[in-house]
Amino acid sequence: MEIVSTIREMCSISDELRKGGKTIVLVPTMGYFHEGHLSLMGEGRKRGDVLVVSLFVNPTQFGEGEDYEVYPRDFSRDKSLAEGTGVDILFVPTMEEMYPEGYQTFVEVERLTESMEGRFRPTHFRGVTTVVAKLFNIVRPHIAIFGEKDFQQLVVIRWMVEDLNMGVEIIGMPILRERDGLAMSSRNQYLTPDQRKAALSLNHSLQKAFQLFRSGERNPRRIIDAVKRVIEVEGEVTIDYVEIRDARTLEEIEIIEDQAIIALAAKVGKVRLIDNVILREG
């Protein structure tokens, strides 16, 4: 595995690879790998000739008072996990190169980013789309792979790629969960043992939603109310939102037709977690 830390070097490598007809796959990450990341890398390994993983804790997607400074980092562990998963190039750009003095350009997907996560983290998606646009321009992947845990992020990125004609195929991969059902997240390690238990209510509530859907419930309001009741039993958990939306456009829906996404965010103590389930038959 090659470690590349300058933009110039990464650009010249990807240019050569493209000229040589190689298919480049990119998995963008903020590091502190868990099995969720590794499953994205495993999929990437299968889909292309050259697997690039970027590791960059992107400041522009954190809001004021969020956990940018304390976001977990462990480069030597990440390095050996990436190597063990068959990554060809680990791209680790510096902050100074990604956001040099005078930096002032942002990519913004508008309507899609106003609701759900965007309502609670108003500058978050602007930071995500900007850094992903930069990474796409530097790495020039044919395919990029994202997890479905950040479901809105996945929809926003698909929309950006389409609108700006980026020509990158975007693949979403299912959420990986701990044995007890908690969605894997680099932020889970912040949880105390009691909070860890309370956090299970998020997955339980979504399972409840899924059961209701499978037994024929198609009214979003009634499903959302049931979900909230499951979570609100836990005193330490405060809900930011629970929403059911069209899975492609994230538009609000009156009745669930063939499929929808139910997504939620909640704080467990000070730790903010997100989770979701796709509601579809079969």
Place this chain on the structure above:
Amino acid sequence: MEIVSTIREMCSISDELRKGGKTIVLVPTMGYFHEGHLSLMGEGRKRGDVLVVSLFVNPTQFGEGEDYEVYPRDFSRDKSLAEGTGVDILFVPTMEEMYPEGYQTFVEVERLTESMEGRFRPTHFRGVTTVVAKLFNIVRPHIAIFGEKDFQQLVVIRWMVEDLNMGVEIIGMPILRERDGLAMSSRNQYLTPDQRKAALSLNHSLQKAFQLFRSGERNPRRIIDAVKRVIEVEGEVTIDYVEIRDARTLEEIEIIEDQAIIALAAKVGKVRLIDNVILREG
């Protein structure tokens, strides 16, 4: 000369050209070619293997009440002028493909676009940077050529390319002028004969600025005042702004050191014109 009207076809052509090691040059235009455009194409012809000219009257860079609907168009004349200038590919995308229903992604360079043109046309540069980002993704040029008449646009595009790591070399070409000194513009044809005469005061005022600079004046305020006095003699001309700024950062300056840009915008009747001169020694 090949005429390409779908994004998909343009992408596949540029992909093949890049794989074949060809240097692609793009001249983005809104059509209604004058000698200024042709000079950009001539330069492009010299600089690469394949010269692509895009022709698209981009709605997102026009504000409400501006001249989008009546912007001059003459495709058959443009086609023969492009052919005669050695253009290889004329890329003429449709509105429906460039901005399909649900379109919502924009690229914005922030501080640079707040002053000068941006103050009078608040959504203009957002439209420019968005369409240029799209064209760069579709045509994948190594080099792109812009005129210096839209001087702020040139600076904004350079900044976007740098910030988003687009890897396109941006070349600015000097303003071409009519025999009497009026800067060439597709909008000049709107002028009545009297307005045409009054519009000359713009170039005259900039010549005055240049003379003052060459004779040692380094105080922006005094040069700007002299420029305004030249223009204000013409009753039919109303000034939007006259500004002297750093030519690279467009920051305001107290004293002109090695070089600066003096740029102005004014309405002659209802026709809004811009012009500028670089103030530098030698």
